[in-house]
Amino acid sequence: MGIVYLIGAGPGDPGLLTLRGAELLAAADVVIYDYLAPAKLLALAPRAEKIYVGKKGPVHALPQEQINALLIEKAKAGKTVARLKGGDPFVFGRGGEEAEALVNAGIPFEIIPGITAAIGGLAYAGIPVTHRDFNSSFTLVTGHEKDESSDIDWPSLAKLPCVAFYMGVGNLAQIAQRLLAHGMNPQTPAATVQWAATTRQKCVVGTLQTIEQKVIGAGISSPAITIFGKVVTLRSTLNWFESRPLFGQRIVITRTRQQSSELAIRLQNLGAEVIEAPTIEIAEPSDWSEVDRALDEAANHDWIIFTSINGVLAVKNRLLATGRDIRLFGSAKIAAIGAPTAAAINRELACRVDLCPDQFVAEALADQLLAAEPMREKRILLLRADIGRPILVDRLRAAGALVRNISIYETRRPAALPPGVGEQIRSGEIDWITFTSSSTAKNFLELFGPPTDLQKIKTASIGPITSQTLRELGIPITVEAQRSDIDGLVQSILSNQQ
Numbered sequence: 001m002g003i004v005y006l007i008g009a010g011p012g013d014p015g016l017l018t019l020r021g022a023e024l025l026a027a028a029d030v031v032i033y034d035y036l037a038p039a040k041l042l043a044l045a046p047r048a049e050k051i052y053v054g055k056k057g058p059v060h061a062l063p064q065e066q067i068n069a070l071l072i073e074k075a076k077a078g079k080t081v082a083r084l085k086g087g088d089p090f091v092f093g094r095g096g097e098e099a100e101a102l103v104n105a106g107i108p109f110e111i112i113p114g115i116t117a118a119i120g121g122l123a124y125a126g127i128p129v130t131h132r133d134f135n136s137s138f139t140l141v142t143g144h145e146k147d148e149s150s151d152i153d154w155p156s157l158a159k160l161p162c163v164a165f166y167m168g169v170g171n172l173a174q175i176a177q178r179l180l181a182h183g184m185n186p187q188t189p190a191a192t193v194q195w196a197a198t199t200r201q202k203c204v205v206g207t208l209q210t211i212e213q214k215v216i217g218a219g220i221s222s223p224a225i226t227i228f229g230k231v232v233t234l235r236s237t238l239n240w241f242e243s244r245p246l247f248g249q250r251i252v253i254t255r256t257r258q259q260s261s262e263l264a265i266r267l268q269n270l271g272a273e274v275i276e277a278p279t280i281e282i283a284e285p286s287d288w289s290e291v292d293r294a295l296d297e298a299a300n301h302d303w304i305i306f307t308s309i310n311g312v313l314a315v316k317n318r319l320l321a322t323g324r325d326i327r328l329f330g331s332a333k334i335a336a337i338g339a340p341t342a343a344a345i346n347r348e349l350a351c352r353v354d355l356c357p358d359q360f361v362a363e364a365l366a367d368q369l370l371a372a373e374p375m376r377e378k379r380i381l382l383l384r385a386d387i388g389r390p391i392l393v394d395r396l397r398a399a400g401a402l403v404r405n406i407s408i409y410e411t412r413r414p415a416a417l418p419p420g421v422g423e424q425i426r427s428g429e430i431d432w433i434t435f436t437s438s439s440t441a442k443n444f445l446e447l448f449g450p451p452t453d454l455q456k457i458k459t460a461s462i463g464p465i466t467s468q469t470l471r472e473l474g475i476p477i478t479v480e481a482q483r484s485d486i487d488g489l490v491q492s493i494l495s496n497q498q
């Protein structure tokens with residue numbers, strides 16, 4: 001016999017799932033999820049079968065009885081089932097009905113509460129649902145009832161200081177009219193927030209009298225929460241989420257999936273919606289023999305140079321995979337292009353870096369090595385990607401160094417951009433695209449099509465070398481990072497937004 005976990009996914013931001021929810025998703029054989037459960041959470045259940053049973057307005061992918069039957073069927077087949085629902089499973093989420101069906105079928109279950117939309121969603125709109133100056137109670141109401149036999153006590157609701165309606169956008173006129181008819185002050189502050197706690201969040205503020213017109217005017221539709229109460233006035237001071245500098249910006253990242261997370265997190269923390277469209281994939285070398293020989297002989301070199309985080313990771317993985325370790329480096333000195341590469345050497349290889357120029361380009365490393373000591377007859381081991389500019393090798397060889405140039409990993413272009421991304425760029429739905437290397441730019445264009453279709457989008461380049469390639473490719477550049485790293489790239493986008 002399996003088990004069913006009824007998991008609340010929170011109001012929208014995937015980060016608002018509980019730790020227990022994440023743990024159970026990771027362990028699930030099947031995830032059965034709704035329209036309002038953030039799709040990104042499915043990635044936490046990589047090995048699970050995923051079944052969508054969502055309902056969007058009147059369109060139900062699966063009627064409730066069939067959802068219940070599906071939960072029972074999967075559990076009876078011995079599966080661990082994660083039933084993922086928006087917000088909290090027991091707040092207007094039919095979690096109670098599903099749990100009853102499980103009890104009747106004799107199936108074990110657990111409830112994992114989530115942050116409900118009225119509380120978490122309104123918090124993201126800068127509206128605290130209680131405040132000592134304004135209200136000592138807070139009421140949740142559904143604006144959409146099961147049938148006509150309403151148990152909503154309108155005369156009482158109209159007297160309450162703070163009331164939030166779920167599923168009420170369609171009936172908002174009627175809701176406001178009933179509250180007015182039963183004596184609620186027409187000037188009661190009101191707000192409606194749509195897609196709260198997501199990058200699509202939109203909020204309008206008015207009064208009991210005006211909110212319906214404001215909602216229509218702003219084109220707000222379901223899912224949305226409407227709140228009536230004086231706490232709404234706090235939004236003007238507490239609206240933290242929508243005030244983040246990149247709120248509402250859609251930004252495409254073109255670097256490899258392995259590398260994109262740091263940039264993605266930085267941009268997301270500033271409020272942006274990030275779309276990952278890797279234009280480079282990293283692969284192991286087709287033949288390891290040359291790499292292995294170079295690693296075995298690493299200690300015979302004066303300098304070992306790393307040019308990227310990927311190179312550092314590739315070395316680490318190869319050492320681990322072949323039972324070798326960092327002692328192979330002996331007393332060779334270590335150099336890095338870029339502070340992030342140097343940090344990766346520290347972190348991944350537990351190894352100090354002897355030289356890392358302030359500027360993150362090959363020219364700067366060549367200059368500093370040449371300044372550090374005479375390069376004549378010096379043995380240099382360069383561990384880099386199969387692509388890369390020849391400048392470093394050329395400069396060091398010209399100075400008499402013996403350079404051993406090893407491709408520690410290979411790069412290739414993926415077959416296509418993720419579905420829909422090209423179209424979104426052409427139609428202007430995406431605000432920014434970021435380029436972090438010449439090869440991401442070249443590959444992007446090969447996957448995307450003519451650069452003339454990039455008129456509606458802003459572009460951010462990580463530095464002069466990438467910018468030069470962009471110009472050669474005919475891609476217009478909106479901003480270039482002053483410092484050629486992730487921080488510099490993010491700063492350049494921010495300065496353009498201000």
Ligand code: SAH
Pocket residue numbers: 011012036085086087088089090091092093115116117118121165166167168193194195196197198222223224225
């Ligand atoms: N169990 C859910 C509610 C499900 S009913 C919870 O606890 O939040 C669906 C209604 O929830 C929607 O019609 C809308 O009123 C509200 N809702 C859910 N997510 C929302 C969001 N991100 N923004 C605004 N309203 C949301």
